[in-house]
Amino acid sequence: MPENADIQSVLDRAAAGGRITPEEALVLYRDAPLHALGQAADAVRRRRYAGTEHLATYIIERNINYTNSCVTACKFCAFYAPPKSEKVWTRDLDDILRRCAETVELGGTQIMFQGGHHPDYGVEYYEKHFAAIKEAFPQLVIHSLGASEVDHMARISGVSAEEAIRRIHAAGLDSFAGAGAELLPERARTAIAPLKESGERWLEVMEIAHNLGVESTSTMLMGTGETNAERIEHLRMIREVQDRTGGFRAFIPYTYQPENNKLRGQTQATLFEYLRMIAIARIFLDNVAHIQGSWLTTGKDVGQLSLHYGADDLGSVMLEENVVSSAGARHRSNRMELIRLIRAAGRVPAQRATTYEHLVVHDDPENDPVDDRAVSHISSTAIEGGTAHPGLKLVDAN
Numbered sequence: 001m002p003e004n005a006d007i008q009s010v011l012d013r014a015a016a017g018g019r020i021t022p023e024e025a026l027v028l029y030r031d032a033p034l035h036a037l038g039q040a041a042d043a044v045r046r047r048r049y050a051g052t053e054h055l056a057t058y059i060i061e062r063n064i065n066y067t068n069s070c071v072t073a074c075k076f077c078a079f080y081a082p083p084k085s086e087k088v089w090t091r092d093l094d095d096i097l098r099r100c101a102e103t104v105e106l107g108g109t110q111i112m113f114q115g116g117h118h119p120d121y122g123v124e125y126y127e128k129h130f131a132a133i134k135e136a137f138p139q140l141v142i143h144s145l146g147a148s149e150v151d152h153m154a155r156i157s158g159v160s161a162e163e164a165i166r167r168i169h170a171a172g173l174d175s176f177a178g179a180g181a182e183l184l185p186e187r188a189r190t191a192i193a194p195l196k197e198s199g200e201r202w203l204e205v206m207e208i209a210h211n212l213g214v215e216s217t218s219t220m221l222m223g224t225g226e227t228n229a230e231r232i233e234h235l236r237m238i239r240e241v242q243d244r245t246g247g248f249r250a251f252i253p254y255t256y257q258p259e260n261n262k263l264r265g266q267t268q269a270t271l272f273e274y275l276r277m278i279a280i281a282r283i284f285l286d287n288v289a290h291i292q293g294s295w296l297t298t299g300k301d302v303g304q305l306s307l308h309y310g311a312d313d314l315g316s317v318m319l320e321e322n323v324v325s326s327a328g329a330r331h332r333s334n335r336m337e338l339i340r341l342i343r344a345a346g347r348v349p350a351q352r353a354t355t356y357e358h359l360v361v362h363d364d365p366e367n368d369p370v371d372d373r374a375v376s377h378i379s380s381t382a383i384e385g386g387t388a389h390p391g392l393k394l395v396d397a398n
């Protein structure tokens with residue numbers, strides 16, 4: 001057990017802008033007093049955003065799930081169905097375009113195209129869909145997919161990852177969402193996603209994308225039995241690539257949800273572990289601009305707290321979500337509530353673009369939006385009998 005004085009001196013160095021080692025990060029993550037860790041992380045955030053440190057951002061977006069058919073069978077996933085299962089569904093292009101239209105109608109600026117590793121969907125499928133979306137809705141940013149999907153579609157089409165990225169980028173993909181990172185260290189990853197590409201490969205594909213000018217976010221799935229050392233190793237692997245490319249715009253940890261999957265909730269991250277991860281990510285990832293609090297998996301109160309532990313962004317009003325909600329995430333919100341939550345946490349809310357520019361700064365409550373239709377929807381298509389949340393009401397796209 002390190003001395004408190006040692007811990008404080010590392011926290012002071014980090015708060016003053018110094019880089020810390022993975023070994024120091026592990027000590028802080030495990031042993032630093034929670035509030036001291038949060039204070040140091042908040043100091044790092046304030047310095048990085050000096051002048052706009054009073055703001056916290058959110059985005060309006062929609063996840064569009066095009067199929068649940070997946071050959072990869074991750075043990076934590078409640079969304080997928082094996083390709084020959086009668087539970088497989090796919091969405092046709094008209095359906096996808098209708099969902100895009102609703103996103104625009106509700107003030108959304110981004111879509112996240114997200115699905116399983118369909119055995120037949122190669123690069124051509126994504127080219128066709130991204131081109132159609134961009135043609136119909138050039139104002140929508142396609143922030144979608146990740147290294148896993150790229151690796152899979154490249155294999156189906158018999159091309160390199162580099163060619164796959166060039167082609168889907170040319171067709172309309174703006175940036176990668178960075179899902180599929182799960183846990184990057186080998187033991188922890190193999191334990192929960194044995195058929196997925198390795199963590200090294202996930203990073204390699206992201207690095208190829210960054211070098212082609214396609215930026216991304218990065219994620220971490222917490223709570224599937226990984227060790228503290230593996231969590232820090234995950235951060236180290238991301239920081240090392242980021243030192244070379246600078247292409248990760250944000251880091252977004254979220255927690256494993258325990259329902260309807262093979263892991264059966266036998267392990268879960270606590271909310272304190274989650275807050276500690278937000279804080280240590282802000283301190284350790286000194287080369288990643290944005291740290292996002294995930295209220296969707298941890299709850300709105302923890303989301304608010306994350307803003308005091310180094311997060312500068314509270315994620316999105318997700319107009320549709322099927323993946324983590326299938327595994328038990330039940331938190332919902334709407335645009336007006338997210339604005340109130342951010343303000344109640346002592347910050348000024350700002351709606352952002354995918355690239356984090358501020359679109360609207362809500363600095364006067366008198367001018368807050370009053371349109372309450374921008375609501376997060378839980379539409380659990382993967383749960384038997386569940387096709388949509390009873391409160392799901394989408395506008396008529398026509």
Ligand code: SF4
Pocket residue numbers: 070071072073074077078079080115116117148
């Ligand atoms: S997490 Fe993605 S790749 Fe893994 S089983 Fe679910 S849909 Fe398939």
